[in-house]
Structure formats: C-alpha cells, structure tokens
Amino acid sequence: MSNVGACSYDGRVTVTASRASSLVEDLNESQRAAVEHRGGPLLIVAGAGSGKTRVLTRRIAHLLATGDAQPGEILAITFTNKAAGEMKERVAELVGARARVMWVSTFHSACVRILRSESSRLGVTSGFTIYDQADSLRLMGMVLRDLDLDPKRYTPRSFLAQVSNFKNELIDFETCAARAVNHMEQTLAEAYGQYQSRLQRANAFDFDDLISGAVAVLQLFPEVAEHYRRRFRHILVDEYQDTNHAQYTLIKELVGQGTAQLPAGQLCVVGDADQSIYAFRGATIRNIEEFERDYPSARTIMLEQNYRSTQTILTAANAVIARNSSRRAKNLWTDSGQG
Known part of the structure; x- marks a missing residue:
C-alpha cells in the first residue's frame, strides 16, 4: 500500500513540476525571475510593451502549480474593469475553474466586496447604494x-x-x-x-467612499484586518504608479506588518513611473519611487525588453524619458530590429 501511495505522490510531484516549468519556459530571464520570486515584497518595473500582464498571470498560475498558494489566497487588483476582465480571462485560461475562487478585480470592486460584509460597522447596511x-x-x-x-x-x-x-x-x-x-x-x-x-x-457610499470605507474598517477593527490578512496571502497590484494615498494605504493594511503568528502577506506590484496617467485624481508616483523604502526587504526586477515597438522608436522614447531626473534608470530595448 505504501508503495502505491509513493508512486501516486511522485506522480503528482512530477506533474506539478512539469506544469510549473512549462509556465516559464517561453519567458525571458527577467520575466522568469519575476514569476518565480518568493518571499519578500516584489517590485516589477515594467516598461511599455514588456509583457507585464503575461508576467502577472503566469505568476498567479505558477503560485498554484508549485503549491505555494491556494486560489482563495490570491487577490489581484488593477484599475479598470477592462484590465480586470482581461486578467480574469487569461488567468482562467491558465488555471481553469480555480480562477473563480480568486479575487481578480479593480480596487473599487474589491472594496465593495469587503464593505458588503463589514459596512454595518460604519453604520451602513450591507444593501447600501453606490x-x-x-x-x-x-x-x-x-x-x-x-x-x-x-x-x-x-x-x-x-x-x-x-x-x-x-x-x-x-x-x-x-x-x-x-x-x-x-x-x-x-x-x-x-x-x-x-x-x-x-x-x-x-444608506449610500459614493465612489471615493468605497476605498476610504474599506480602509476605515481595516484600521478601526483589528479582527477584520486579521481576517483579510489571513485570507489573502498573496496580493498582486497592477499599474502601481497610478495608486493614490487611499489605495496605497488599503494595500498596506491588507499586507500587514507581520507577526510571529501571522507573517505579512506576499506583495507583488507592477508599475512604471514613466507611464503614470492619474495624477489628476490623486495618483502619486511616490508610491512606486519609494517602494523599497516602504518595504526594505523588497526585491526589484526590471522588465526592459519590449515586444511591441522597433528599436528606432524605443531609442527616441528612452531619450525623452531620460530627461526626468527623479526616475529610476531604465533602458527599453528590443530584438525586433531597427524598423
């Protein structure tokens, strides 16, 4: 009986290892490093056209394939409904029905789900209007x-x-x-x-209240914060350069400081200060520029290989964005030729 069990177990390990390997075999070196990283916080600085959505979705699938996460432990956040929909589809293609258990959504949709469960603590019923x-x-x-x-x-x-x-x-x-x-x-x-x-x-929240309200219940009620920190052990955030202070604080509250009983959640953010577009609504590139100060144990991986443009275009883009003296040095390149 023990021999049969051993064979079955070895078979599962082989299948899992094979699946995990297949998820990274067509990635470049930096992309692969981002997918396989485990442990402390991870900042992926992703230049335009560098395959960041592929990296995020492969990372999610890789966490499941290696057994490092269960589907319900994953929270993946982006900014627009379109981006969230695309990410959901691509994750589902990789992991199948298990994708339905994950939270893959916009900031506001994630906060609505939290508030539907916790809004009574703020004097608003769960059937609130937005x-x-x-x-x-x-x-x-x-x-x-x-x-x-x-x-x-x-x-x-x-x-x-x-x-x-x-x-x-x-x-x-x-x-x-x-x-x-x-x-x-x-x-x-x-x-x-x-x-x-x-x-x-x-009995209503406006759009901005969704995030500030979720932050409030996490900060005011430690048992609520602990519940979500225990649930979401892996938090992934796309377009991190476009987060405002409330969104930044929400992520920090969900990750937690970490204790002996409950280590901090594993945070992976993807962004590029050169692509920030939401300053008009409070977004600050400070969040990405000072990520390593906020999370001293963080690792940074640069995605600089571009799969969308010719080298002539990239050379011109590099010359323009290099004028920003406060930016992190980054040099986009391609093997697609000069064009």
Missing part, C-alpha cells in the same frame, strides 16, 4: 442650496472635486474642519460634513 458621479453632484447641489450658498461662486462640481481629493488623501470632514483657516475652507468643511451625513442617511 452613488455615481451624477448622484453625487445632485446631492452636493442639495447641500449647497441648504447652506444658502451662491451657486455661481460655490458650484457642486468644484466642491465635489475638493471633497474627492480629501477622501483620496483619507482626510475626513472633522479633520477638514479642524484645519480650516479661512471662510472658504470652513464652508467647504461644512458642506463636506453635510454631504457625508446625507450619504449615511441614504
């Missing part, structure tokens, strides 16, 4: 009318944009009011407070 931009503008307009403010001087769009900025920085209305030093700032703080009060009475 206000879109039009709903939020309408609500802010009502607040400003009730405050008897001149609609030409104090526009709902302007106030809502400023409130959004506060939420992206995790500044609540009490803190906003405490920091106000002039009439305009005091008026904004009052509008912010009434806007939040009306949202809560309507």
Whole structure:
C-alpha cells in the first residue's frame, strides 16, 4: 500500500513540476525571475510593451502549480474593469475553474466586496447604494442650496472635486474642519460634513467612499484586518504608479506588518513611473519611487525588453524619458530590429 501511495505522490510531484516549468519556459530571464520570486515584497518595473500582464498571470498560475498558494489566497487588483476582465480571462485560461475562487478585480470592486460584509460597522447596511458621479453632484447641489450658498461662486462640481481629493488623501470632514483657516475652507468643511451625513442617511457610499470605507474598517477593527490578512496571502497590484494615498494605504493594511503568528502577506506590484496617467485624481508616483523604502526587504526586477515597438522608436522614447531626473534608470530595448 505504501508503495502505491509513493508512486501516486511522485506522480503528482512530477506533474506539478512539469506544469510549473512549462509556465516559464517561453519567458525571458527577467520575466522568469519575476514569476518565480518568493518571499519578500516584489517590485516589477515594467516598461511599455514588456509583457507585464503575461508576467502577472503566469505568476498567479505558477503560485498554484508549485503549491505555494491556494486560489482563495490570491487577490489581484488593477484599475479598470477592462484590465480586470482581461486578467480574469487569461488567468482562467491558465488555471481553469480555480480562477473563480480568486479575487481578480479593480480596487473599487474589491472594496465593495469587503464593505458588503463589514459596512454595518460604519453604520451602513450591507444593501447600501453606490452613488455615481451624477448622484453625487445632485446631492452636493442639495447641500449647497441648504447652506444658502451662491451657486455661481460655490458650484457642486468644484466642491465635489475638493471633497474627492480629501477622501483620496483619507482626510475626513472633522479633520477638514479642524484645519480650516479661512471662510472658504470652513464652508467647504461644512458642506463636506453635510454631504457625508446625507450619504449615511441614504444608506449610500459614493465612489471615493468605497476605498476610504474599506480602509476605515481595516484600521478601526483589528479582527477584520486579521481576517483579510489571513485570507489573502498573496496580493498582486497592477499599474502601481497610478495608486493614490487611499489605495496605497488599503494595500498596506491588507499586507500587514507581520507577526510571529501571522507573517505579512506576499506583495507583488507592477508599475512604471514613466507611464503614470492619474495624477489628476490623486495618483502619486511616490508610491512606486519609494517602494523599497516602504518595504526594505523588497526585491526589484526590471522588465526592459519590449515586444511591441522597433528599436528606432524605443531609442527616441528612452531619450525623452531620460530627461526626468527623479526616475529610476531604465533602458527599453528590443530584438525586433531597427524598423
């Protein structure tokens, strides 16, 4: 009986090893290193056209193939529904039905799932409504009318944009009011407070609240934070250069500081400061530029081989982005010829 068991076990090991090997055999050296990395935090600096989505999806499949993760332990986050959908499809092609157990989603979708379970702790029921931009503008307009403010001087769009900025920085209305030093700032703080009060009475969150609310339950309730840290042992974040302070804090809370009983989650982020496009909504390339300071044990892997453009185009791009003195040195190249 023991011999049969041994043969069966050896067979599984062989199949697993073969599967893991097949996931990296067509990758370049840097891509393979990123897929196979285990242990401390990992920063993948991925130039344009360097195959970052392939690396992320292969890394997920490789974690499963080697037995280093179970599907339910994986949280993969990106920015747009389109990107999340593409990642889901590509992961499903690699791992099959097990992909359904993973959380592969946008920041906001992941936070909705957390809040559906935990929102009662914030005084909102699990059936909360999510206000879109039009709903939020309408609500802010009502607040400003009730405050008897001149609609030409104090526009709902302007106030809502400023409130959004506060939420992206995790500044609540009490803190906003405490920091106000002039009439305009005091008026904004009052509008912010009434806007939040009306949202809560309507059993609703606006779009920015989804992330700040999830951060709040993780920070205010240690048992909630521990639950999600135990669940998500592997956290992968795409387009990390486009994260704002609230998103950055969310990831940090989910990873945790690590204790003897519960080690920090394994974090892998992919980004490129040269491709940041969301500064207008609070994104800061500081998050990627100072990743190694935030996570001293981090490893950085550069993906510089481009599979999309000719060398002539890449040489011109390298010359332009080299003018940014604060950027991490990176040199895109291709073996596709000059073009």
